Amino acid sequence: MLTVAKDHRGCTVFDNGRALAVYPDEESALDLALLLADATRLRNHPVLVQVSRYGQPPRRLSC
Numbered sequence: 001m002l003t004v005a006k007d008h009r010g011c012t013v014f015d016n017g018r019a020l021a022v023y024p025d026e027e028s029a030l031d032l033a034l035l036l037a038d039a040t041r042l043r044n045h046p047v048l049v050q051v052s053r054y055g056q057p058p059r060r061l062s063c
Contacts, residue, residue: 002033002047007054026051034061 003014004026011029013020015036023029033049040047052058 002037002049003052003058004029004033004050005052 001016005012005014006026006029010022010024011026012022013029013033013036020036021029021032023032030051037047037049049061050058051061
């Protein structure tokens with residue numbers, strides 16, 4: 001599962017709980033998460049992308 005976690009410091013992209021990258025804006029972090037999801041699907045592995053904002057429940061993206 002790829003997660004884009006947004007808080008007051010910016011956005012962090014996580015892969016199964018492991019931090020991969022930090023971006024100042026959500027759009028750049030989401031671009032990386034979606035690119036990684038596409039690359040993973042090329043190897044026929046399912047992947048889930050979700051966005052988590054501080055104080056809100058995570059939302060899953062259909063991609």
